[in-house]
Amino acid sequence: MQRTRSRDLYRIAEAQGSYFTAKQAASLGDTASKRSYHVGVGNWVRELRGIHRLALFPSPPAPI
Numbered sequence: 001m002q003r004t005r006s007r008d009l010y011r012i013a014e015a016q017g018s019y020f021t022a023k024q025a026a027s028l029g030d031t032a033s034k035r036s037y038h039v040g041v042g043n044w045v046r047e048l049r050g051i052h053r054l055a056l057f058p059s060p061p062a063p064i
Contacts, residue, residue, distance in 0.1 A: 018057035
């Protein structure tokens with residue numbers, strides 16, 4: 001189940017230049033505590049309130 005959610009989130013982020021919203025992550029079953037966990041361990045980068053980037057993608061040349 002987790003692998004499917006991760007794959008789905010990767011696809012969303014890939015289509016959006018590595019970014020995704022908290023709402024998109026929530027639609028896949030990620031809770032606020034899971035989002036905090038992923039940011040804390042470095043899987044996700046919090047760019048702005050409610051906007052994240054998958055850390056495995058290269059950093060963008062300019063901040064959003």
